[in-house]
Amino acid sequence: MITEHLVDMSRLQFAVVALYHFLFVPLTLGLVWFLVIMEAVYVTTGKQIWKDMTRYWGKLFGINFALGVTTGITMEFQFGTNWSYYSQYVGDIFGAPLAIEGLMAFFLESTMVGLFFFGWNRLSRVQHLVVTFLMAVATNFSALWILIANGWMQSPVGAEFNYQTMRMEMTDFAAVLLNPDAQNKFVHTVSAGYVVGSVFVLSISALYLLRKRDVEFAKRSFQVAAAFGFASICSVIVLGDESGYSIGKAQQTKLATMEAMWHTEPAPAPFNLIASINEEEQKNNWELQIPYAMGIIGTRSFDKEIPGILEIKELNKERIITGVTAVTLLEQLRKTPDDMALRAQFDEVKDDLGFGLLLRKYTDDVSQATPEMIQKATDDTIPKVAPMFWSFRIMVGLGFLMLALFAVSLWYSLKGTFTQKTWLLKWAVIMLPAPWIAAELGWFVAEYGRQPWTIYGVLPTHISTSNIGVANVYWSLAGFVAFYTVLLIIEMYLMIKYVKLGPGSLGTGRYYGETPRNVTPSAADQEVNHVV
Incomplete structure (x- = not known):
């Protein structure tokens, strides 16, 4: 018997693993393009310092990449160990992008990293x-298939429920691939990774400048x-706005809880x-309020309303009641699968089947659900508002702080005076x-805001978990x-x-702290000036 405690512990385990993993992924996504930019300048100009930059930042990239891959492997296995019913129910759709991602990560990506x-x-x-x-x-394509x-999961398209196999089955791979929610999520997430990489390089470079090494x-x-960070943070903000629009269409519950909008406000809200x-x-x-x-x-208009939490709950309650009919008809249809009249009735209400399944938390026989059970299931359709509201605002606040940092850094970089701005360098550090805080909060908003669903609606x-012991x-x-x-x-x-060692870890004899040639800080910079 699957208990609520087992579900909560399974969710906690997956969340912990995902949050750990997501400490490494954004930096990998961001740093790799720095390597491309720096090496491209080296190939174009032939200046040795750009090769040294590529090799040094590549060293930090390699450390992070190795640990990111290690932590990511576990997540895919968890779908079979902790979420076996989910895997059985939607494996035909969910398994395809995961398999392609595996090919990207462990063949193309790893091969290129080795080379x-x-x-x-x-x-x-x-x-x-x-x-x-x-x-x-390859690194970005690997992220694409995961997203x-x-x-x-956030916006299920290109699939239909098959009452004979009791599974969701793919009907349109192109629809899954070109899912607007997935595409917005991909570009928004990789742009956030670019921001992580940019802040990382900016902060460490500022630290070296403060220490005059x-x-x-x-x-x-x-x-x-x-420069790269300013472009990336602008992309994150613009695409965050686009994500808000797509959420407003696909997941109105998430949008309402993010905004703590209890009632439908007159348009525009x-x-x-x-x-x-x-x-x-x-x-x-x-x-x-603004x-x-x-x-x-949320609507890209001045006259469309955004439904509030309480109005959404009423709509969800109606869908749960319709879902009871869907579950009942499905049970009858499984006994007489050739009954076309019964199938026609089921097809009319099957879109609310998931809402009827919400009642399985309170009763095995959904057709016998009481009004109290229906009300509890209705209340379950809304995640806690305060965590969503404040997580989103801290994430956005940090985003605008980083926008300001990159804008000021770019301005003084263009003027050539950023090395004289001690306050700017300290701010960067x-x-x-x-x-990282913003990225983790973004993951929380996206995943917690989908509850109580693994596949939205x-x-x-x-009912997605494996029937295993809580102790396990x-x-x-x-x-x-x-x-x-x-x-x-x-x-x-x-x-x-390696941050402490700096580019001296390359052993070229041109940088601060290198013992083979006993290079002093000033002499190191003079030596570098000969190769820039």
Whole structure:
């Protein structure tokens, strides 16, 4: 028997593994394009410093990539161990992009990574640049297929429920591939990864400039990060707006909870900048609003309404009641599958089948559900508002702080005076954790906001899990936390070690702190000036 406690622990385990994994993924997505840019400049100009930049930042990329792959493998296995009913129910659709992602990650991507590190003296400049470019493309394609799978969970398209097999089956692969929610999610997520990589390079370069070491190396890295980061954060913000629009069409519940919008507001709806949320009384005690903003973002119009939480609950209640009919007809249809009249009746209500399945949390016989059970299932369709509301605002606030940082950094980079702005360099160092916090909060908003569904509107979370012992989940969760914490410590140790060493870790004899040639900081910069 699957208990609520088992479901909660299975969700917690997957969330912990995903959050750990997502500490590594964005930096991989971002850093890889820095390698392409820096190596392209090296191939074009022949200046040695750009090759050194590619190799040094590539070293940090390699550390992060290895641990990112290690933490990601577990997630795919969890679909079979902890979420077996989900895998059986939607495996025909969900399995295809995961399989393609595996090919991308473990064949194309890993092959290119190997050639990148071991091909410097075996390939020509242009050949190695092509390898670096293909490595970046493969890394982003790997993310694409994962996000196509996740986008389908958020907005299931191109599939139909088969009452004979009791499974969702793909009917249109192109619809799954070109799912607007998946495409928005992909571009938004990889752009966020570019921001993570940009802040990472910007912060470390600023640290070197503050310490007046490897100045020429750090100046060029800072300038690339400022320009690439500004373009990336603008993309994140624009595509975040586009995501808000797509959510407004596909997941109105998520949008309403993100905005703590309890009632349908007259169009165009205001945006709640901050609010005092009273979940018990289902209202906000007070609000600071920006007029019209939410209506324009959510509907791209001035006259379309965005439904509030309480109105959405009433609509969900009606769908649950219709879903009871769908579940009842499905049970009858399985006994007499050739009854065309019965099938026609089921086809009329099958879109609400998932809502009827929400009642399985309270009764095995959905047809006997009481009004109290229906009300509980209705309440379940709305996630907690406060976590959604504040997570989204902290994420957006950090995004605009990073926009300001990149804009100022780019401005002073173009003027050539950024090395004199100690306050700017300190700001860049302080902002190092910001993109990771924003990325983790973004993941939380996307996934927690989908509850109580694993497949939005189709398959409830509480019937998606494997029928395993809770103790097994406890022990595996403890094991994952321990193992992933060790990996995170290793990552931090190696990253800090090589950040402290800086480009001197390349052993070229041209940079600060290199013992083979006993190069002093000033002499190191003079030596670099000969190769820039």
